[in-house]
Amino acid sequence: MSRCTGHCCRRVIIQFSPYELARCLQGLRNGVKEFTLDNGEVHVHNYALEELTKVCDMVLWLGTSDVDPADGARLLTQDGARRFEHNYTCRHFDPVSGDCLNYANRPRMCSEYPFRQACRYTACTADCALSKQMRVVSEDLDKIKALEVNETLGVDVGHD
16 A cells, blocks of 8 residues: 555654643633643643644543554653653544545644654555655665774775
């Protein structure tokens, strides 16, 4: 298949809890660009009211998880501790067809995904030119890093 099948819509990580999203949206409707996180910290943002409204209207909270929905890897903090994130699904996603039932009015976080990178969802069947190009760039960077490591270790890499 050569089109996106919506793996990123089945389960997506959003950094905010449903309560935080609601507080952010309410504040934005009142012209306030900051809101209080569940942990008491104040978060300042630059979200557009129309975009945040679309996001809040589309997401359904699934709970928290320490598993990355894209590749199944364990989510960890920089110091190696387990990291739990808020997982959502999209109410406009049709799991049978993989279609977005609100495609023309989806928020930018959907229309711009995967944000100039290769799609991270390993089960994605999208065959878009950008994903192909980013995979090639990623593979080339991996090769360059391997060459640099080998050269640093004094391993003969057989340059022409």
